[in-house]
Amino acid sequence: MQSSKTCIQSTKTDRLYPCYDVIVIGAGIAGLICAAFLAKNWKKVLLVEQHSIPGGYCTSFKRKGFSFDAAVHHIGGCGKWSIVGRCFKTLGIEMDFYHLDPMDNLIFPKFSIEIPADLDNYIARLQERYPIERNEIKDFFNDFIKLYRATFNNEKSQILIDKYKNLTYSEMLNAFFKNDELKTVLSGQWGYIGLPPTQASAIGMCQMMVNYLKDGAFFPAGGTQEFANAISKKFIDFGGHVMLTSKARKILSNNNTVKGVKLEEGKEIAADVVVSNIDVRQTFFELLDGRIDSSFLRKIEEMKESCSFFLLYLGVGAGLDLSKLKRGFYHTSNDSSYTTDEWMYVSVPTKICPSLAPSNKQIISVVVYLKEGTYKTVNDWKSFKENMTLNTINRLESYIPNIKKHIEVKEAATPKTLERYTLNTNGAAYGWDVSVNQIWDNRLPHKTPIDNLYLAGHWTRPGPGICAVVSSGWNVANLIMKIGGN
């Protein structure tokens, strides 16, 4: 597979307009998708991004010839009929993806299980392993898929939504199953929304899991930056303007209606509409001045951001045999409530896309779950990073003996790093927590109390993850063009 290796640059200053139809703040994936749809429909759009590259959490960085994906590891829904696939087709974006097969592995202290790329195979495997609950497994997945369609595709099956919208994922599983190990397995991917099943909303887990299990998990050829660059390039081809390394300092408003954006360096740019693809607290408590509906502000103050992670990026020499290392979740608990679980997610992206590293060398990427509240307890981030790096390499050593001898490049990121690069509060990986109180109708809507100010991305509906934020950005573009949701 070939990748384009496009480099995205800011629009030349003398080409910028004094006034835009829409300014999008933040070139995360939701911002990029929203901007691209608007530009495709002849809107004059300016995208303002504080980082020097587009993508938010979907970016990559290079060290000594190794190309590391900063955060995102794979993307759901890239098939022809799924959300990302449909979105790319509508925008005319062509991109090569590797389809991951198996989709994942779940490694527990007492057993492990492979999740096949095909959902019917997975169901058959579960039925074979847990034969007493074979009918319940079938019924569970029937409801799960219908629930997914009801929430994502606007096929409003209100009965199903009402049945599950107030349930945690554990409550949903308990309604179907008795076998604790089966419940453990079916919750084993909870890390993808960052909340254990006793707290995660059933709808949140459903949106994430069905995406991966039914539509597949995909890796963009050339790494995740290529995904962001492909959308950026299309936006520019449609006539969109980009300002990288440009932080929005204020959203200008008058009489409760947005008027434009003021940048950090002082420049003011007028716009009829502003889309915020950035942290919602920053949007309302730092960027906006003036009177805002106090009940709305109180709601934001009371909402809880999601967890964050520690990330380790290793470039290793050709001599290390990683053929048996499984990509997936390495859990520390066998228990279906996961209250003491400290999982890490390990992958070797060079097994999927060898060109990410110099010839025959490999990349090992590790995401480590950090318990709620970790950010607030750390005083010394440098020591935290050093300790976490050491502990994580020691943990890896039990699966990859002698790994230390083969490490050529070692980088790490803490919640502080994630926050610095994206300005997401406390390095929140998924915007707001995906709990019952913060998902579906309880997540902030796209429209805000300020006229012509919209929200797109993982702090708004439908939720976190690339597939969801693609849907979010697309929906906001449709709202602005007044043609309803996608």
Ligand SMILES: Cc1cc2nc3c(=O)[nH]c(=O)nc-3n(C[C@H](O)[C@H](O)[C@H](O)COP(=O)(O)OP(=O)(O)OC[C@H]3O[C@@H](n4cnc5c(N)ncnc54)[C@H](O)[C@@H]3O)c2cc1C
């Ligand atoms: C470690 C990690 C691993 C993950 N893995 C996956 C995965 O494998 N698959 C998956 O689907 N999801 C994954 N996620 C979740 C997913 O990355 C996010 O939900 C999604 O990328 C959020 O996209 P977004 O468009 O909402 O914005 P963000 O990615 O948060 O981007 C916001 C953008 O706004 C910019 N910005 C902020 N403030 C300003 C300002 N004042 N002015 C200008 N620009 C500003 C930031 O620089 C940033 O570029 C992961 C997240 C993390 C942290």
